[in-house]
Amino acid sequence: MDLEASGSRSPGPHISTDLWAGFQQALDAPPHVYNDVDGVITSIRKTAESSLSPEIRAFVESMRRATDVTDFGLSFGYKDLSCHPKGSREPILSHISGSIRRGALTAIMGGSGAGKTTFVNVLMGKAECTHGEIQINGVPDKLKRYKKLVGYVPQDDIVLPDMTVYENIHHSARIRLPREWGDNDVRAHVESVINCLELAHIKDSMVGSIGKPTISGGQRKRVSIGMELAAAPMAIFLDEPTSGLDATAASSIMRTLKAIARLGISVVVIIHQPRVEIFDMIDDLILLANGQQLYEGPEANVRPFFERLGYTFPKHANLGDVVTDIITGNGRAYKQEGDISKDGLVAHWRTSRYAAASGNEGGDIAGDGDALASGTSTAVPSRAPSPPPPALETIMSARLDSLESGADGPRTHEMAKGSSGTSSTNRRTRSEVPDVRPDSPSRSRSRSRFRDRTLSIASVRESVRESVPVFFPQPVNPQRAIMLQYLKKRGASRLKQMRLCLSRALLQQSRDFPTLFFELGLAALAGSLLGLAENPKAGVLFLAPYYPPYDVLSVSMDVKSAPEMALLTAIAIGLVSSAPGVRFFSEEMLVQRREAEAGHSRLAYFVAKNVSVLPRMMLACLHFTTPLFLLSVPIIPWWVAFATNLFYFYCIYGLASCVSMVAKRESAPLLATMTSLIIGILSGGAPSLNSVKTWHLEWLWRMSPGVWLAEIYFGQLVNPLRHIYDVHLASRLVGFDLEGTGRNLGVLVAIGTIYRIIAFVGLVKAKKMRV
Numbered sequence: 001m002d003l004e005a006s007g008s009r010s011p012g013p014h015i016s017t018d019l020w021a022g023f024q025q026a027l028d029a030p031p032h033v034y035n036d037v038d039g040v041i042t043s044i045r046k047t048a049e050s051s052l053s054p055e056i057r058a059f060v061e062s063m064r065r066a067t068d069v070t071d072f073g074l075s076f077g078y079k080d081l082s083c084h085p086k087g088s089r090e091p092i093l094s095h096i097s098g099s100i101r102r103g104a105l106t107a108i109m110g111g112s113g114a115g116k117t118t119f120v121n122v123l124m125g126k127a128e129c130t131h132g133e134i135q136i137n138g139v140p141d142k143l144k145r146y147k148k149l150v151g152y153v154p155q156d157d158i159v160l161p162d163m164t165v166y167e168n169i170h171h172s173a174r175i176r177l178p179r180e181w182g183d184n185d186v187r188a189h190v191e192s193v194i195n196c197l198e199l200a201h202i203k204d205s206m207v208g209s210i211g212k213p214t215i216s217g218g219q220r221k222r223v224s225i226g227m228e229l230a231a232a233p234m235a236i237f238l239d240e241p242t243s244g245l246d247a248t249a250a251s252s253i254m255r256t257l258k259a260i261a262r263l264g265i266s267v268v269v270i271i272h273q274p275r276v277e278i279f280d281m282i283d284d285l286i287l288l289a290n291g292q293q294l295y296e297g298p299e300a301n302v303r304p305f306f307e308r309l310g311y312t313f314p315k316h317a318n319l320g321d322v323v324t325d326i327i328t329g330n331g332r333a334y335k336q337e338g339d340i341s342k343d344g345l346v347a348h349w350r351t352s353r354y355a356a357a358s359g360n361e362g363g364d365i366a367g368d369g370d371a372l373a374s375g376t377s378t379a380v381p382s383r384a385p386s387p388p389p390p391a392l393e394t395i396m397s398a399r400l401d402s403l404e405s406g407a408d409g410p411r412t413h414e415m416a417k418g419s420s421g422t423s424s425t426n427r428r429t430r431s432e433v434p435d436v437r438p439d440s441p442s443r444s445r446s447r448s449r450f451r452d453r454t455l456s457i458a459s460v461r462e463s464v465r466e467s468v469p470v471f472f473p474q475p476v477n478p479q480r481a482i483m484l485q486y487l488k489k490r491g492a493s494r495l496k497q498m499r500l501c502l503s504r505a506l507l508q509q510s511r512d513f514p515t516l517f518f519e520l521g522l523a524a525l526a527g528s529l530l531g532l533a534e535n536p537k538a539g540v541l542f543l544a545p546y547y548p549p550y551d552v553l554s555v556s557m558d559v560k561s562a563p564e565m566a567l568l569t570a571i572a573i574g575l576v577s578s579a580p581g582v583r584f585f586s587e588e589m590l591v592q593r594r595e596a597e598a599g600h601s602r603l604a605y606f607v608a609k610n611v612s613v614l615p616r617m618m619l620a621c622l623h624f625t626t627p628l629f630l631l632s633v634p635i636i637p638w639w640v641a642f643a644t645n646l647f648y649f650y651c652i653y654g655l656a657s658c659v660s661m662v663a664k665r666e667s668a669p670l671l672a673t674m675t676s677l678i679i680g681i682l683s684g685g686a687p688s689l690n691s692v693k694t695w696h697l698e699w700l701w702r703m704s705p706g707v708w709l710a711e712i713y714f715g716q717l718v719n720p721l722r723h724i725y726d727v728h729l730a731s732r733l734v735g736f737d738l739e740g741t742g743r744n745l746g747v748l749v750a751i752g753t754i755y756r757i758i759a760f761v762g763l764v765k766a767k768k769m770r771v
């Protein structure tokens with residue numbers, strides 16, 4: 001069964017209608033008009049919002065509380081953006097100008113290497129441009145400041161497989177929402193996100209991995225989107241949100257994204273060769289090639305734009321495919337003669353932009369009111385022509401008429417696209433979006449609410465006429481100061497994040513019982529085998545000459561057994577713990593990077609992960625040390641052996657963390673095992689530390705925790721016999737000190753900690769995610 005398809009129709013637990021369509025219901029809402037004119041438009045907004053379902057209204061209210069502004073959402077304006085990193089021969093982006101409207105679904109398209117990722121990184125404040133100007137909500141500003149208000153959904157659904165849908169989203173919310181929010185507030189927001197994403201019926205299901213899925217691909221994508229919406233973002237960027245999904249799931253995701261945009265959140269997607277129904281849902285398009293624009297404007301205008309350049313669109317061809325072919329320089333099938341190169345398209349866009357800016361008739365485009373691009377004397381109109389927004393009266397009349405006649409009313413973007421009505425593409429979109437509630441009670445309620453309000457709306461029309469109705473995007477400058485102030489309070493403190501990450505890590509471990517069982521079993525087996533190997537010696541691991549004058553009675557000498565036992569112990573612990581140690585970080589590396597780039601504290605995560613593993617490490621050490629001691633009966637006090645082994649486990653886990661930062665997930669366990677074997681061999685047992693000293697390489701051996709473990713074992717096994725044997729002679733022969741157990745334990749802790757510091761540096765410096 002297609003879970004995604006069934007999921008899109010299943011209601012949440014407290015939602016009465018079985019026709020609930022989540023966020024998509026917002027697509028049927030009347031236009032959302034902003035701009036407060038003596039409270040007049042506010043009443044219209046309230047009217048618009050009253051037709052939304054209670055779940056979506058709860059989400060909108062929650063968003064307002066999280067952002068502390070009434071009209072959440074970000075619009076971006078950019079002028080002449082150029083990025084030319086050092087070492088790169090060509091600029092990655094050059095002369096990009098335009099805008100991204102608040103509340104619009106904007107798609108960025110281009111061939112491989114066109115600069116889409118870099119452009120999105122710039123808009124998200126993750127990368128800086130070498131040149132250009134940027135406006136946020138109509139005000140020149142630094143994008144970095146708004147990072148906490150921006151969500152990013154990577155192409156691969158990077159979620160924790162052994163956590164439920166609710167837990168994945170809830171964790172993100174608790175880390176990123178305003179810190180003064182109580183548990184109930186966070187829970188309510190998460191519930192509203194889950195309901196609106198139609199995940200309520202699977203909220204307690206484990207997410208599962210791609211190899212072992214427990215929910216469908218479309219649902220995983222929704223979880224991934226939910227993790228961002230949980231943080232109440234004002235803009236959300238998605239890298240190929242439909243890739244890998246079947247047609248139904250892909251359309252459903254895009255409709256959801258479009259509805260989210262309608263609520264005010266700016267949605268920007270990177271998309272490749274979209275299917276026609278997906279292409280039709282896009283409001284605005286930004287087409288890139290070779291790091292430069294070749295089109296920016298409404299999706300509805302892209303076809304006429306290319307037709308003016310001589311391209312013909314076959315009757316039944318997929319518009320998305322044709323556009324992709326054209327912008328990658330493969331448009332010969334659609335233009336028999338003339339230039340079809342990407343450079344030609346880029347040059348055309350640039351010249352027509354400048355022609356339009358200078359008022360030249362030949363200009364192919366005209367500015368559309370983008371504040372940055374057209375609001376100043378130096379402005380460069382940067383978008384293809386958007387028909388002027390219709391008057392508010394037209395919109396309200398159309399909406400009221402449509403409600404009277406029972407037809408679906410025009411949507412905001414459709415109106416913004418042209419007073420002439422909806423474009424053909426948008427008509428297609430609407431007809432393909434199933435009207436899930438043709439005669440539903442909520443629809444009738446919404447109609448009657450509208451009728452009731454007709455009078456009051458009619459009475460305010462006159463006063464509204466004086467003002468210019470503003471549709472998306474709406475600069476929210478007056479609210480900017482409040483928003484920036486509020487941004488500082490976003491996100492849990494580092495200490496709280498540590499606590500949250502710790503409880504999550506412990507929960508994960510408690511669910512991974514088979515692995516723990518296997519690890520403890522392996523530790524017990526290794527300890528038993530080593531104990532059996534040492535058992536015939538009955539704990540006598542040292543023999544040396546007697547002191548004079550009894551030295552002539554000495555029968556034999558054995559100074560190697562103690563270092564050898566230490567060597568075998570080090571190797572066994574290395575084998576037992578390196579693979580589990582590497583799992584902790586390498587399996588979650590992508591999740592960690594996603595979280596870190598979303599603003600989670602790396603330090604909190606790292607410390608919590610390391611703390612969470614301590615009980616497991618102690619259990620493994622107990623299972624290793626106990627059989628070893630019972631079978632080999634050495635003369636070392638049990639607690640000293642336990643502490644020594646435990647600190648060596650600590651070192652191996654630390655070393656495994658370092659390996660997981662540099663090695664690929666598949667090769668990390670093998671590499672960690674090999675590394676632990678090497679440091680085990682460098683324990684001074686064979687070759688002896690004395691020989692190493694003669695090679696002047698003691699410093700190298702001393703860098704290995706193995707040598708400190710061996711020195712403790714040697715001292716503990718030999719020193720108690722000092723009244724019988726010449727232990728100093730033995731010490732000189734082997735090269736180990738007899739004293740300093742406490743110091744050596746301290747060194748082991750220090751080495752383990754140094755490994756962790758190196759691992760943390762690796763975590764911070766590790767390659768960033770693709771976007």
Ligand SMILES: Nc1ncnc2c1ncn2[C@@H]1O[C@H](COP(=O)(O)OP(=O)(O)OP(=O)(O)O)[C@@H](O)[C@H]1O
Pocket residue numbers: 085087088092110111112113114115116117118119
């Ligand atoms: N930091 C950098 N230094 C030098 N060149 C870079 C850097 N980052 C990206 N590039 C280059 O810039 C070009 C655009 O890269 P970008 O990742 O933005 O393209 P893209 O459109 O996202 O491609 P794709 O769809 O294949 O991911 C590529 O040729 C890439 O190799």
